[in-house]
Amino acid sequence: MSVEEIESVEQFRARARAWIRANLQPIGSDHRGRMALRPDDEELAEVAEDRRLQRLLYDNGLAGICFPKEYGGQGLTRAHAEAFDEEIDGYRFPERVQVPNMTPCATVILEFGTEEQKLLHLPRIMRGEELWMQFLSEPGSGSDVAGAKVSAVRDGDDWILNGSKIWTTGAWWSDWGLCLARTNWDVPKHRGLTVFMVPIHQDNIEISRIEMLDGSKEFCQEFLTDVRVPDTDRIGGIDDGWTVTTRWLMHERSFTSSPYAVHALGGDGELGPAAGEAADHLLTLLDRSGRADDPAAREQIGEAYTLQIAMRELNTRLHALAGSGKGSDQLASVGRLMHGVGAGRLMTILFELGGQDAVASDADDELFSNLGTRFLLRQVASIGGGTTEIARNLISERVLGMPRELALDRNVPYREVRSAPSGGSSASRRS
Amino acid sequence: MKVGLTADQELLVGTTRKYLQDTVPSDVLRQLRDRPDGYDPDYWAAGAELGWAALLVAEEHGGGSVSGQGLRDLALVAYEFGRHASPGPLLTTNVVAEALSRVGGDTYAQPLEELVSGTAVGTWAYAEPTPHGGLGEVATTAVADGGDWVLTGEKVAVEHGAQAAYLLVTARTGDGLTQLLVPAGTPGVTVTPQKTIDVSRRFARVSLREARVPASALLGAAGAAAPEVERQLRTALVIQTAEMVGALDRVFELTMSWLSDRYSFGRPLASYQALKHRVADQKMWLETSHALADAAALAVQEDDERAGELVSVAKSYLAQYGPELCQDSVQLHGGIGVTYEHDLHLYLRRVVLSSALFGTAREHRLRITSLLESRNSARKVQA
Numbered sequence: 001m002s003v004e005e006i007e008s009v010e011q012f013r014a015r016a017r018a019w020i021r022a023n024l025q026p027i028g029s030d031h032r033g034r035m036a037l038r039p040d041d042e043e044l045a046e047v048a049e050d051r052r053l054q055r056l057l058y059d060n061g062l063a064g065i066c067f068p069k070e071y072g073g074q075g076l077t078r079a080h081a082e083a084f085d086e087e088i089d090g091y092r093f094p095e096r097v098q099v100p101n102m103t104p105c106a107t108v109i110l111e112f113g114t115e116e117q118k119l120l121h122l123p124r125i126m127r128g129e130e131l132w133m134q135f136l137s138e139p140g141s142g143s144d145v146a147g148a149k150v151s152a153v154r155d156g157d158d159w160i161l162n163g164s165k166i167w168t169t170g171a172w173w174s175d176w177g178l179c180l181a182r183t184n185w186d187v188p189k190h191r192g193l194t195v196f197m198v199p200i201h202q203d204n205i206e207i208s209r210i211e212m213l214d215g216s217k218e219f220c221q222e223f224l225t226d227v228r229v230p231d232t233d234r235i236g237g238i239d240d241g242w243t244v245t246t247r248w249l250m251h252e253r254s255f256t257s258s259p260y261a262v263h264a265l266g267g268d269g270e271l272g273p274a275a276g277e278a279a280d281h282l283l284t285l286l287d288r289s290g291r292a293d294d295p296a297a298r299e300q301i302g303e304a305y306t307l308q309i310a311m312r313e314l315n316t317r318l319h320a321l322a323g324s325g326k327g328s329d330q331l332a333s334v335g336r337l338m339h340g341v342g343a344g345r346l347m348t349i350l351f352e353l354g355g356q357d358a359v360a361s362d363a364d365d366e367l368f369s370n371l372g373t374r375f376l377l378r379q380v381a382s383i384g385g386g387t388t389e390i391a392r393n394l395i396s397e398r399v400l401g402m403p404r405e406l407a408l409d410r411n412v413p414y415r416e417v418r419s420a421p422s423g424g425s426s427a428s429r430r431s
Numbered sequence: 432m433k434v435g436l437t438a439d440q441e442l443l444v445g446t447t448r449k450y451l452q453d454t455v456p457s458d459v460l461r462q463l464r465d466r467p468d469g470y471d472p473d474y475w476a477a478g479a480e481l482g483w484a485a486l487l488v489a490e491e492h493g494g495g496s497v498s499g500q501g502l503r504d505l506a507l508v509a510y511e512f513g514r515h516a517s518p519g520p521l522l523t524t525n526v527v528a529e530a531l532s533r534v535g536g537d538t539y540a541q542p543l544e545e546l547v548s549g550t551a552v553g554t555w556a557y558a559e560p561t562p563h564g565g566l567g568e569v570a571t572t573a574v575a576d577g578g579d580w581v582l583t584g585e586k587v588a589v590e591h592g593a594q595a596a597y598l599l600v601t602a603r604t605g606d607g608l609t610q611l612l613v614p615a616g617t618p619g620v621t622v623t624p625q626k627t628i629d630v631s632r633r634f635a636r637v638s639l640r641e642a643r644v645p646a647s648a649l650l651g652a653a654g655a656a657a658p659e660v661e662r663q664l665r666t667a668l669v670i671q672t673a674e675m676v677g678a679l680d681r682v683f684e685l686t687m688s689w690l691s692d693r694y695s696f697g698r699p700l701a702s703y704q705a706l707k708h709r710v711a712d713q714k715m716w717l718e719t720s721h722a723l724a725d726a727a728a729l730a731v732q733e734d735d736e737r738a739g740e741l742v743s744v745a746k747s748y749l750a751q752y753g754p755e756l757c758q759d760s761v762q763l764h765g766g767i768g769v770t771y772e773h774d775l776h777l778y779l780r781r782v783v784l785s786s787a788l789f790g791t792a793r794e795h796r797l798r799i800t801s802l803l804e805s806r807n808s809a810r811k812v813q814a
Contacts, residue, residue, distance in 0.1 A: 279803045295797065302747060302796025309744045310719050317722035324434045337715050395714050396707035400687065403702040
């Protein structure tokens, strides 16, 4: 490829800023994020709007900033992506198109897909025509990703998939699933896996929506019954799915700072917001709590701000280390752990600021009533995207080189590995 | 692990590290406990030749950075000081040298020459005793009298106050702050060594009883020194947090090798998940500490509008998790971790000391909230 002159970051920033201000809606104080509860018809309308906005970005040369041009992206750099995040801050952008669609799904296709697969799917993803979700976790295996039991059996030029996947965000309105399946039960668990691309809406996939404790039904479980997938929709080698999954998980762990997705800098502050946004939100809470003169409350605001900046600066450092070749990819686990621990503490502080209003508030008081519900869901930040326990294992073993945990499923054919009779999903299971 | 250093910075770090390793290894550090001054003046003067006291001083006064970013250069030196729990008045001499250099002109040419060459030590008399012990509280007064200034008040935790030839005193004149350079031995100035937890760093109480200095001792304008005092505090915090990170890196290394070398119940400590997970948390604190200390140094260096917040963010984080990381490492070491023979306490002392000077975690959290409020209301006024 010839050396092509790419748009400078400042040129790009100016172009993005002008377009965003002319075409996107500023987010008002009444803006409710992606995870806010809403009726299904509203959620579907939001999805449609996100797809429309993504198409608009695509038509104006602003979609998929770090994806190559030949696949519908812009072929630009992390610095461009960061500039774009800063410029779009405060404006409505297609939130549902970002994670896990742009990363890890599209990034996995970009890394491991065939030329045909990339040319077919990536431009559609960039245009908002295909929304992808992860068919990764299973009812019987969450942290133990390589313990997947969805089976794929070869049948001529096709594969037949059976089993169940779970914790798929928004599967009911998405188009495609990136699916980890077992193709060989006679080898150790990491060596019998294969990754497939599966259209979600078909007769042989039943989608069941899981109701979370706040009433949200965005997470889904899918039941696959004799789902036929052509071999041309396989990603990576047969039985070599763990090679793909290792990178897949790396992209998942580093989603908060991936240049492949657009990030909300402000708002709820869980993703390491820009300093200004974090401060505004915290000061509003302090003011509304009526405790602006209470040193204990003021101290907590200082701590909350510290944590937000800490999460952001840590991400910046981890990327600098990875970029300089001084740190392993596994350092992303440090950022993942910090995200869980930091967001958890942050949520606790905000909840305490809310006081009684966080648990019993007037019907129209969204600021404080949301704090109560969000506190109930505090651990989500330490569970979703790989638990903090797994992050601690990875940090100690892969980053620091400490001895690995004893595993009873290593070097044993997977069909001989013991698993719970129920598949491990029953809450009433007895030992 | 630092990324993106220039060749000159690598050289500064390399020569400093080698000098500290050769001159003040840990067995030498342990002996410094018995020295009232805490370090050998020749050690400091030779270190000054490496640039330790010159990085924040203008070239016209014999100073100069190695990268064009003197404070970031100095933070690298401070990091090495932390890694080796090194002796010497690094923080306080640099704060005073920068303050004098910023006055400009020839007024302080002589003291600056002595500070930069390491033949004299300067110290900042800033903190005060209870009931004025809060961060930034100043009750000491500076009153104009004839052509002179008269200082009255008490200063504590004055770093190497008994070794310093020059004391930069922050005092109050009416509603504003005034800074005066007071030579050691000035009548009315009593310097009393204090007890401290560090093996080599020394502190003193400085009593000012109508201590009289000439008009030439005044830095800047009387009653208008608050911005310079804030700047000094930021510089002090950048040096302090960089040093804490260096010490924490060393503590972490000691802990990692201990966990690998020590066997219990027929297996290395490093193989226990209960301990691995604690080390993972330590690694998170450590990397975050690096990130925040570096960000603070950069922000102060570039005079970023958020520099005041960032130094407090870095300090409040380090003051909370630094001592925690050290104490958890002591716990992982067991009994050996609280002996004088082991090196661990050298770093524990330095980190704990720093956690309490120039503002505790709590004080910096409160300061952050106030700074955010000020900026918020300033912005509203603008809009």
